[in-house]
Amino acid sequence: MQQFHVAPLGEGVTRFAVGDRVNSHLYSHWLDGAPGPDEPEYCFGSPLPGGLAEYMIIHEDSAVGAPENMTDEEASTLPIAALTAWYALVDFGQIQPGQTVLVQGSGGVSVFAAQIATALGAKVIVTSSRDANIDALKALGAVAGVNYRTHPEWATEVLKLTGGHGVDLLLDVAGGDGINQSVAATRAAGRIAQIGFLTGQTTSLNLMPLIFRQTTIRGIAVAPRSSFDRMNAFLGQNRIRPVIDHVYTFDQAREAYEHLARGAFGKVVITIGGPSSDAR
Known part of the structure; x- marks a missing residue:
């Protein structure tokens, strides 16, 4: 998705003014409440034209004011990764201070989830295949981590960390049959936000x-x-502030997507022109 500055306005626009810094919103018609059955038909990037462009024409209702403390590159990371983490933690998870959240991995959604959950006063446990990434997430506020390569039965380790109770909310980005471990790692009557399917779109759920x-x-x-x-x-x-792994120029878009496919700690950004320095 994209962060951009409002250029010319159409007739009757009242939400924004020329020069305002705004984000585009992925589900361009989903404004509030529960999603409608046709929301995917109005997604930027698929099937609608996406944000890898110098200019976009969007309805004022499909734009959101960007945080003033972020650069353009930082704000560009928000529309999918940050918002997914926020919705899982706040709207669905209803996380309260002192509760425990488990976050899988160290990609864009996961890093934002660790930051946001910590700011909400939750205790964050992370899982990763790399100890270095676990340490980096601890630096962002996580209280503990489990290397799922070292501990394939990672749910057992999570139960140890939570006194046998399990976490209040688990953000599952892996999918596949690992969902069974997610259930085991979550407390009785707990919640799982199923966000991704990195290890498979189908599962044998016990x-x-x-x-x-x-x-x-x-x-x-x-x-x-x-x-x-x-x-x-x-x-x-x-x-x-978002964690950005690397910023690529517009003509390096292929390299940016290859980086994303390899995996990134946080976000990968494609910029048009030079990096901005307008964070306040």
Whole structure:
């Protein structure tokens, strides 16, 4: 997605003025409440034209004011990764101070989730295949981490870290049959935000633990614009800055996508022109 400055305005526009810094919103028609059955038909990037462009023409309702404390590059990371993490933690997870959140991996959603959950007062546990990434996430506020290469039965380690109870909310980006470990790592009547499927789009779900632990699993596909507005205000108030792995120029777009495919710690950004320096 994209962060941009408003150029000319159409007739009747009242939400923004020329020169305002705004984000585009992925689900361009989803403004508030529950999603409609046709939201995917109005996504920027698929099937609508995406944000890898110098200019976009969008309706004022599909734009969100960018946080003032972020550069253009930083603000560009928010529309999908940050907003997905926010919606999973706040709108679905309803996380309260002192509760425990497990975040899988160290990609864009996961890093934002660790930062936001920490700012909400939650205790964050992370999983990763790299100890260095676990250490980096601890530097962002996580209280503990489990290397799932070293500990393939990582749910057992999570239970040890939580006194046998499990976490209140688990953000699952892996999918596949690992969902069974996610259920085991979540407390009775806890919640799982199913965000991704890095290890597979299908799973053999063991229903007995799910039923007896009374676990709620909710698919998360970003969020409405109202959540975006609330999130940006929260990020600004808490001075949260996105973690950017690397910034590529427009003519390096292929390299940027290859970097993303290899994996990144945080976000990969493509910029048009030189990097901005307008963070306040």
